[in-house]
Amino acid sequence: MSAISQAARASRSGAGGQTLTWPRWVAAVIAVAPTILWGAASIGLFAGIWEVLWAVGWADAKLLPPPHIFIGNIADQAKFFNTVNRWQIGAGQGGVPSSAAAVFYTILATTGRVFAGLVIASTLAVTIGVAIRYFRVFGRLTLPTITLLAPVSPIAWLPVAIFLFGIGNGPAVFMVVIALLFHMVLATINQIDNVNRNLINVARTMGASKRQTYMRVIVPAILPQLFVVLRFNLFAAWMVVLVAEATGVGYGLGQVIMLARNTFNPSLVFFTIALIGVLGFLFDFAMRLAQRKLLYWVPQGTAVLRGL
Amino acid sequence: MRPISSRNAVVCRDVAKVWAPGTPRAHEALRGIDLDIAPGEFVVLLGPSGCGKSTLLYLIAGLEDATGGGLWSFGDPVEKPSPERSLIFQEASLFPWLTVGQNVAFGLSIAGRPPAERAEIARQTLQRVGLSEAIDKRPDELSGGMRQRVAVARALAMQPKVLLMDEPFAALDVQTRAKMQDFLLDVWRVSGASVMFVTHHIDEAVALADRVVVFTARPGRIKTIVKVDLPRPRDPFSPEAEALRRHLTAQLQDEVDRAFAEQEALVAS
Ligand SMILES: Nc1ncnc2c1ncn2[C@@H]1O[C@H](COP(=O)(O)OP(=O)(O)OP(=O)(O)O)[C@@H](O)[C@H]1O
Numbered sequence: 001m002s003a004i005s006q007a008a009r010a011s012r013s014g015a016g017g018q019t020l021t022w023p024r025w026v027a028a029v030i031a032v033a034p035t036i037l038w039g040a041a042s043i044g045l046f047a048g049i050w051e052v053l054w055a056v057g058w059a060d061a062k063l064l065p066p067p068h069i070f071i072g073n074i075a076d077q078a079k080f081f082n083t084v085n086r087w088q089i090g091a092g093q094g095g096v097p098s099s100a101a102a103v104f105y106t107i108l109a110t111t112g113r114v115f116a117g118l119v120i121a122s123t124l125a126v127t128i129g130v131a132i133r134y135f136r137v138f139g140r141l142t143l144p145t146i147t148l149l150a151p152v153s154p155i156a157w158l159p160v161a162i163f164l165f166g167i168g169n170g171p172a173v174f175m176v177v178i179a180l181l182f183h184m185v186l187a188t189i190n191q192i193d194n195v196n197r198n199l200i201n202v203a204r205t206m207g208a209s210k211r212q213t214y215m216r217v218i219v220p221a222i223l224p225q226l227f228v229v230l231r232f233n234l235f236a237a238w239m240v241v242l243v244a245e246a247t248g249v250g251y252g253l254g255q256v257i258m259l260a261r262n263t264f265n266p267s268l269v270f271f272t273i274a275l276i277g278v279l280g281f282l283f284d285f286a287m288r289l290a291q292r293k294l295l296y297w298v299p300q301g302t303a304v305l306r307g308l
Numbered sequence: 309m310r311p312i313s314s315r316n317a318v319v320c321r322d323v324a325k326v327w328a329p330g331t332p333r334a335h336e337a338l339r340g341i342d343l344d345i346a347p348g349e350f351v352v353l354l355g356p357s358g359c360g361k362s363t364l365l366y367l368i369a370g371l372e373d374a375t376g377g378g379l380w381s382f383g384d385p386v387e388k389p390s391p392e393r394s395l396i397f398q399e400a401s402l403f404p405w406l407t408v409g410q411n412v413a414f415g416l417s418i419a420g421r422p423p424a425e426r427a428e429i430a431r432q433t434l435q436r437v438g439l440s441e442a443i444d445k446r447p448d449e450l451s452g453g454m455r456q457r458v459a460v461a462r463a464l465a466m467q468p469k470v471l472l473m474d475e476p477f478a479a480l481d482v483q484t485r486a487k488m489q490d491f492l493l494d495v496w497r498v499s500g501a502s503v504m505f506v507t508h509h510i511d512e513a514v515a516l517a518d519r520v521v522v523f524t525a526r527p528g529r530i531k532t533i534v535k536v537d538l539p540r541p542r543d544p545f546s547p548e549a550e551a552l553r554r555h556l557t558a559q560l561q562d563e564v565d566r567a568f569a570e571q572e573a574l575v576a577s
């Protein structure tokens with residue numbers, strides 16, 4: 001038995017047992033420790049290679065500044081995040097926000113757009129996808145167009161976003177929605193078509209109406225896979241939100257990258273990339289937690305693979 | 309289709325089924341099926357793979373329409389699925405997002421019965437199948453045999469008059485299957501429902517059936533119906549059971565050979 005499950009068991013058996021018992025948080029820490037250690041090792045490995053390349057003089061500090069340089073002077077980088085000021089967010093505390101606050105608000109703005117886009121896109125996609133299969137005529141009328149639009153790069157929608165929403169949060173959120181919507185509608189339909197026939201037949205023999213069959217069987221049955229599709233599309237959401245911001249429809253991390261490009265500031269570029277990486281990771285982590293809570297019936301993790 | 313006077317649990321008259329009729333992929337599955345199932349009768353369907361046994365159950369359940377002939381249940385034509393005729397599959401097909409109790413109560417909640425009544429019926433029904441403790445578990449926490457019992461409980465909760473079972477124990481090991489057969493006979497005796505039970509196992513037919521219906525190779529027709537007059541509980545090693553087994557094996561063997569020959573010809577062409 002592994003130390004982890006022993007710890008978990010010890011924490012579950014609780015106080016009062018004769019055996020050695022560990023507090024719950026110790027067990028929790030021990031449970032996630034390997035993940036954290038491997039993560040640190042992985043990042044450390046690549047950062048280390050980079051640092052070595054710099055130390056031996058192969059990586060030019062002006063073009064490819066290694067981590068200790070671009071992370072080292074956070075205060076220096078953070079002043080560029082003041083683009084936030086233009087939009088009056090966080091500017092209430094007397095003029096220009098502090099550097100840290102500026103970074104925080106910029107991150108908040110970008111993350112908020114991604115999140116809003118994900119929520120809107122997945123709600124719309126499931127609704128449209130289900131409607132396409134539920135109402136025959138609606139499906140016949142909309143599906144060809146959706147299939148046609150799905151392969152169009154979301155970047156192509158950028159002008160439309162600006163025509164429709166001007167500047168600000170609107171176009172950025174719109175871009176995220178557009179990037180996900182068509183694919184997720186198609187994924188929803190595909191999932192509906194692949195719902196286990198027997199589950200549907202059980203519902204039908206129990207006297208379920210079409211509406212009940214959809215609400216009680218088909219929708220819950222497709223949710224787990226759609227969540228996976230959503231997670232896989234997270235990177236697309238991040239990509240378009242940065243593009244939208246970079247083209248000046250708002251402020252945010254994309255804007256900062258653009259600024260870094262225009263002022264030729266590689267340190268700022270890598271600092272922002274690091275931020276985006278961490279954010280993306282946290283986002284995915286949060287979605288996995290949400291998945292565990294919302295889709296409690298889906299088997300978790302890679303335990304089976306580990307046994308190989 | 310008009311009602312008929314026969315009060316039999318299931319009446320099939322000259323039933324035919326062609327899949328995808330009128331297309332190049334048209335595929336005749338059943339032809340000229342005449343079959344009457346009495347109330348409370350236990351009928352086992354035997355036949356080579358692909359002869360249309362599952363198809364017949366689908367027709368009786370009302371999930372598919374026959375392309376010829378007619379089907380009735382207790383005098384009324386079968387036109388759509390009904391809780392009176394429950395279908396149980398080889399896989400338990402439980403809803404993974406519901407607890408065992410909620411699975412059992414699924415049909416009741418579809419019918420709009422109040423929660424307290426649903427919970428009570430679910431509790432009683434699970435008790436009948438010996439799974440009272442599992443009521444709050446999730447299906448994937450159960451063994452295959454337990455899951456199949458939950459599926460039976462889910463059907464029983466609707467108090468069906470006909471249980472249609474499509475190789476329900478085929479995925480279970482031999483010992484579990486024997487247990488499940490005993491369990492099914494108990495349930496059947498108490499419920500008074502008719503059972504139509506598809507299997508590939510002649511032993512299972514001998515253990516369970518009042519009558520065994522043997523099908524021909526595709527398109528499925530009824531080759532013969534064998535009445536089993538052995539008292540229950542049955543001794544599988546009695547000379548009568550042995551003779552019955554030999555008879556059914558012989559009946560089935562021709563058809564399995566024919567089905568194989570046909571499949572080989574299909575592959576060759
Ligand atoms: N939904 C379907 N559409 C088209 N053809 C089908 C469909 N279901 C079954 N068939 C065909 O009908 C024939 C009878 O199939 P069925 O599943 O009823 O056989 P079966 O007797 O249950 O076989 P098995 O013992 O292998 O389960 C087969 O040739 C099969 O290919």
Ligand SMILES: [Mg+2]
Binds near residue numbers: 474
């Ligand atoms: Mg079958």
